[in-house]
Amino acid sequence: MNHDAYPDSYIRGILNTVKTIAMVGISPKDNRPSYFAFKYLMERGYRMIPVNPGQAGKTILGQKVYARLSDIPEPVDMVDIFRATEHVPPVVKEAIALQPKPNVIWMQLMVRNDEAAKLAEDAGLKVVMNRCPKIEYGRLSSEISWMGVNSRTLSSKRAQNLGSGVQRMRLGPSENDKP
Amino acid sequence: MADADRIPGFDTLAVHAGAKPDPTTGARATPIYQTTSFVFDDVDHAAALFGLQTFGNIYTRIGNPTCAVLEERVAALEGGTAGLAIASGHAAQVVVMHALMTPGDELVASKKLYGGSINQFNHSYKNFGWNVVWADPDDLASFEKAVTPKTKCIFIESIANPGGIIVDIEAISKIARKAGVPLIVDNTLATPYLCKPIDYGADIIVHSLTKFLGGHGNSIGGLIVDGGTFNWSRDKKYPMLSEPRPEYQGIILHETFGNFAFAIACRVLGLRDLGPALSPFNAFLILTGVETLPLRMQRHCDNTLAVAKWLSKRPEVAWVSYAGLPGDKYHSLAKKYVPKGAGAVLTFGLKGGYDAGVELVSNVRLFSHLANIGDTRSLIIHPASTTHRQLSDAQKIQAGAGPDVVRLSVGIEDKDDIIADLEQGLKAK
Numbered sequence: 001m002n003h004d005a006y007p008d009s010y011i012r013g014i015l016n017t018v019k020t021i022a023m024v025g026i027s028p029k030d031n032r033p034s035y036f037a038f039k040y041l042m043e044r045g046y047r048m049i050p051v052n053p054g055q056a057g058k059t060i061l062g063q064k065v066y067a068r069l070s071d072i073p074e075p076v077d078m079v080d081i082f083r084a085t086e087h088v089p090p091v092v093k094e095a096i097a098l099q100p101k102p103n104v105i106w107m108q109l110m111v112r113n114d115e116a117a118k119l120a121e122d123a124g125l126k127v128v129m130n131r132c133p134k135i136e137y138g139r140l141s142s143e144i145s146w147m148g149v150n151s152r153t154l155s156s157k158r159a160q161n162l163g164s165g166v167q168r169m170r171l172g173p174s175e176n177d178k179p
Numbered sequence: 180m181a182d183a184d185r186i187p188g189f190d191t192l193a194v195h196a197g198a199k200p201d202p203t204t205g206a207r208a209t210p211i212y213q214t215t216s217f218v219f220d221d222v223d224h225a226a227a228l229f230g231l232q233t234f235g236n237i238y239t240r241i242g243n244p245t246c247a248v249l250e251e252r253v254a255a256l257e258g259g260t261a262g263l264a265i266a267s268g269h270a271a272q273v274v275v276m277h278a279l280m281t282p283g284d285e286l287v288a289s290k291k292l293y294g295g296s297i298n299q300f301n302h303s304y305k306n307f308g309w310n311v312v313w314a315d316p317d318d319l320a321s322f323e324k325a326v327t328p329k330t331k332c333i334f335i336e337s338i339a340n341p342g343g344i345i346v347d348i349e350a351i352s353k354i355a356r357k358a359g360v361p362l363i364v365d366n367t368l369a370t371p372y373l374c375k376p377i378d379y380g381a382d383i384i385v386h387s388l389t390k391f392l393g394g395h396g397n398s399i400g401g402l403i404v405d406g407g408t409f410n411w412s413r414d415k416k417y418p419m420l421s422e423p424r425p426e427y428q429g430i431i432l433h434e435t436f437g438n439f440a441f442a443i444a445c446r447v448l449g450l451r452d453l454g455p456a457l458s459p460f461n462a463f464l465i466l467t468g469v470e471t472l473p474l475r476m477q478r479h480c481d482n483t484l485a486v487a488k489w490l491s492k493r494p495e496v497a498w499v500s501y502a503g504l505p506g507d508k509y510h511s512l513a514k515k516y517v518p519k520g521a522g523a524v525l526t527f528g529l530k531g532g533y534d535a536g537v538e539l540v541s542n543v544r545l546f547s548h549l550a551n552i553g554d555t556r557s558l559i560i561h562p563a564s565t566t567h568r569q570l571s572d573a574q575k576i577q578a579g580a581g582p583d584v585v586r587l588s589v590g591i592e593d594k595d596d597i598i599a600d601l602e603q604g605l606k607a608k
Contacts, residue, residue: 007184031428033435042231109437132437142199143234143557147242148250149261149439154187154195159202159423165220166203169237 003117003129008153011136014126016075016106016173020047021133022069022102025082027052028060033109034082035060037134044137044162044170049076058148069094078104080133081111088113096123108132143169182476188257189372190473197251198466199595212244213465231435232504233323241451245459249466253392254470256443257384260407261442262451264400264462268387269299270455271401275324275385277365277449278419278441279331282308285326286332289316289346291339294566294578296365298333298482316346319354319484326358331416332383333360337376338368338522341562341586342579343500345512345521352380361409361418366390366551368524372476373517382409383441388552393465394475400457400465407438413545419444420470475555475591483589489598490527495535495605497583501525506530524552526579533582536561540585542607545592545600552588554583557597560586 001010005039005168021041026034039061042048047070050060056067065073069091074117079095079102080126081088088107095102096119104131106126112129138152142159145159148169188197198209217236219225227233236242237547247412265271275284288300290313300311314321316335321530326333333355335346348364355362361382367372370391376384386392410602411420411485420440423429426448433440450456468475480503487501502513505520513521529535539561546559560566561578575581589597 011388014312030230031423031430034480036435037225040233075347080354083447102358110434136435140233145197145199145251146234146236146244146247147261148197148247148254148442150196150251150254150259154191155199156195156207158200158205161202167217168233169202169221 001127003112003114003123003127006128006131008140010126010170011128011131012140012174013077014128015108015133015137015140015171018046018050018104021075021078021080021081022049022051022066022072022076023080024051024069026050026055026065027048027082028058028062029054033132037080037082037108037132040134041137043168049074069098075100078101078102078106080106080108084115085111089116089119092116092136094098096120096125102127104128106131106133109135137168137171138169141169141171145166192252193372194253194470198250209245209248209463209466212239212424212459214243214459215239217311227463231430231443235253239459240454240456241446241460243456243459245466246323246457246462248386249457249462250402252466252469253371253386253388254404256369256472257366257404257406258375258377258492259384259404261405261439263405263442263445264388264457265450266455267293267388267399268365268385268401271385271403272296272299272365272456273303274445274449274453275383275403275452276304276307276309276416277333278311278444279361279417280307283329283416284308284331285310285312285327285329286334287314287322287384288333289311289314289335291316291342291344291346291579292334292336292365293340293367294580297578300301301403316344316351319347319350322351322368323357326354326360327395330358330360332363333358334363334365336368337374338502338517338524341524341526343507343509343514343521345502345509348374348379348381348516349511349527350447355382356380357491359414369517370472370523372473373480373519373522377404377406377408377511379516380408382406382474388465389551391476391479392469392472392553394440394468394553395464396551396553396554398461398464400505401414403442405439405442405445411440418450419450424448435436453587454537461573469572476523477519479523479589480592482591482594483523483525484520484588485594486587486589486601490601493605495530497528497530499525499527505595508566524586525589526584526586528581528583529585530583533563536583536585537564538607539565539604542604542605543600544605545596546587552586555591555598557590557592559590
């Protein structure tokens with residue numbers, strides 16, 4: 001995978017396949033990007049699991065916090081890493097060792113560790129770096145267009161509402177998905 | 180699309196970018212959301228919107244779905260990450276500076292700018308404590324010399340108004356990079372059809388949509404495009420982007436919004452607090468104009484080159500300044516930056532001086548005598564007797580508005596009719 005420019009189909013494929021996401025490094029503070037992203041993805045129907053050793057045993061947004069990935073008592077499809085670049089490799093190694101293995105390693109905006117990415121890809125996992133799943137979901141569902149952001153998508157099909165209300169959008173399997 | 184990852188061309192983006200069918204009604208043309216406010220889906224949604232935790236509409240001063248289509252459209256055409264529509268080009272500049280500058284800071288600006296911008300920088304900005312340092316685009320070293328530790332940005336026009344000057348964007352972007360400050364380019368006269376400054380290292384684009392992007396002389400509007408290229412957190416020089424914002428519970432905009440954080444800062448701090456929102460109705464009119472930008476702009480340029488060639492052979496005309504003319508001082512820069520055409524604004528000098536200028540603007544019948552550019556209609560002005568009237572003769576000459584100077588904005592009418600009108604205007608006594 002070329003980690004400088006991901007095709008939309010790659011990102012859309014990941015966001016449409018994964019159901020359970022473990023977020024490593026989530027903050028309990030409601031003004032931090034990790035908290036925003038966790039809440040946003042939870043609202044869009046993902047099962048979100050917080051991982052933060054300092055918060056272990058507490059809850060964030062009603063979800064029980066685990067100290068490490070290996071403590072999670074259920075399979076995880078994607079590991080979303082909210083840690084500085086240098087702290088990524090041990091998280092990736094721990095993720096690869098999980099049984100069953102997750103399908104995706106996602107490193108947040110401004111986090112990119114090519115060495116760790118290679119480890120994960122060699123183990124058969126998909127990798128996304130220096131992106132935010134909340135922004136990518138908003139971009140590919142057209143919701144981010146409310147903010148004048150260049151979604152880099154064109155379509156003659158309507159964007160789809162999430163189900164409740166009119167401003168929140170749902171991500172379909174492809175641009176041409178019928179409601 | 181057969182290939183979901185296909186990258187669309189410029190003309191396709193001009194028609195489609197940002198404008199999917201309306202999600203609730205299926206309306207295919209972009210609806211005019213003529214409303215001040217938007218109901219929230221629920222209480223949580225409202226809280227998330229106010230906290231910048233989700234994307235959506237609150238109040239038209241901060242964002243509006245019609246304006247958002249225009250924002251995404253122009254951002255896509257410029258190759259930027261996000262756009263922000265503003266009530267006018269002038270207000271767009273203030274909103275950009277508000278996000279970058281604090282009292283005592285400096286901006287380095289090209290002295291070849293639209294006269295209104297020169298006024299704004301010289302006088303209005305003083306009240307904010309923002310100090311302009313002028314540099315000369317014909318002398319690149321002057322930009323380097325103008326940079327000080329207080330410099331927060333460099334500001335240029337891609338094609339300068341009115342002199343037909345093409346600015347070496349790439350060279351100045353290197354100076355900006357070395358200084359660790361963003362390069363802002365006013366791309367109004369070129370439009371992204373002729374030149375995409377982000378490709379040459381610009382970080383922020385500002386537009387007066389009033390001109391060629393809207394193109395029909397019916398709406399005032401402005402727009403900011405975030406190039407997504409500048410690292411706002413590196414030197415901590417831009418606290419609006421790199422520091423926790425007390426207005427939003429301590430959110431840090433750059434780490435939260437990444438490569439479109441500048442556009443968000445302009446929206447949620449500048450536009451929200453200063454208030455120059457674009458009317459959705461104007462956004463609709465301008466959007467309709469943008470759809471035909473590639474067709475109009477090429478016709479504008481073709482007509483202008485024909486007019487420039489014709490004028491340069493006239494006995495009444497002393498000189499013509501148009502970078503599209505071979506032999507013009509800026510022709511080689513034009514070939515690099517605006518190969519499809521050097522825009523539709525040109526100036527020329529009349530041997531008969533001030534009186535000949537006054538006579539020509541009085542005699543024309545197709546050209547409209549007014550102080551705008553970038554209309555489908557051909558426009559003419561004699562700056563010495565109008566826009567620059569209050570300046571001394573020496574100041575007029577320095578501003579490129581000497582007594583003999585006439586400025587044209589060439590429209591998209593038949594070029595033979597445009598030339599015939601100038602011919603009768605020059606001959607009539």
